[in-house]
Amino acid sequence: MALGSNTKFYETPNHPYQGERIAEESGLIGKYGLKNKEELWRTQSELRGYRREARKLLGRGAGNTDVTDREAAEFLARLQRIGVLGEADSLDTVLALDVTDILERRLQTVVYRQGLGNTVQQARQFISHGHITIDGQQVREPGYTVSVAEEDAVSFTSQSPLTDELHPERAEDQ
Template sequence: MTTGKNTKGYETPNHPYQGERIAEESDLISRYGLQNKEEFWRAQSELRNMRREARRLLGEAQGDVEAAQEAGSEFVARLRKLGILSSNDDISAVLSLDVTDLLERRLQTVVYREGLASSTQQARQFIVHGHVTVGDARVTRPSKKVETSEEDIIAFDETSPLADELHPERAEAQE
């Protein structure tokens, strides 16, 4: 069986009804302003793939963290660039990551944390409606992973009415 472009990029839970899991998912969905559980499951699948890659690299190095670090240097560099791993973390730190570590790097969450929106839901709306730029590029995808180097260049589009400091929908300046 080949995996083509038509396969979905996430896995659903094995057991459809587990009250505790559903409550935990719902809490994270509302806290991060996700549209639906599919977005949450995508993040979980992405994390699962990262852990799988880290385990593969560690397994090939037979538990030698130094050798695995060297073999997976591009993998670790990508995670550091995204801000998922800190500069002093090694490849074994990937195994202890949580789904919230990935959700924190979404453009939607970063816009909210930077104070450009008063809630994650409002941040999502600003992004989808084309009011937010990263550098010179307008981004309309709330799920975009923001690199640490891009955090400082997130702003409202200059042609957007929200660029005006006095716009009523702008988040109140936190002091």
């Protein structure tokens, strides 16, 4: 790694001791089963990047419209592919996105929502212990962004003891 290269891909809050922000962050960490605030800050930075790109594309509308329209279409298609936006959404919708829209696309949340884990914490444990696959590929990263096409392909690995319906850790409603 070269000296001076930036390895931190998130921004910390400007004012670290704001009670309201701390309470909001703690609520999101509990709801989505995040390990620490760094995971939340990464997601917030990702959202800021999406908004920055949308503002740039909206502001560039006066220039070369063919290039801008193509870039905007590619940007919207990428966000639709990962499930953050719907088919009919526009660049203005990107500016209205919330951090929860991105947190809902995490593998950990998808595993929990599909009922493969009883809690988001258990879903995180199943992922990190190698019990979850996407299209037959083992994924051990709870923060992996699941695309819409991959969502139905999330399942237990064939070697996992959790594939047994009677396993005591399996969700009750399956």
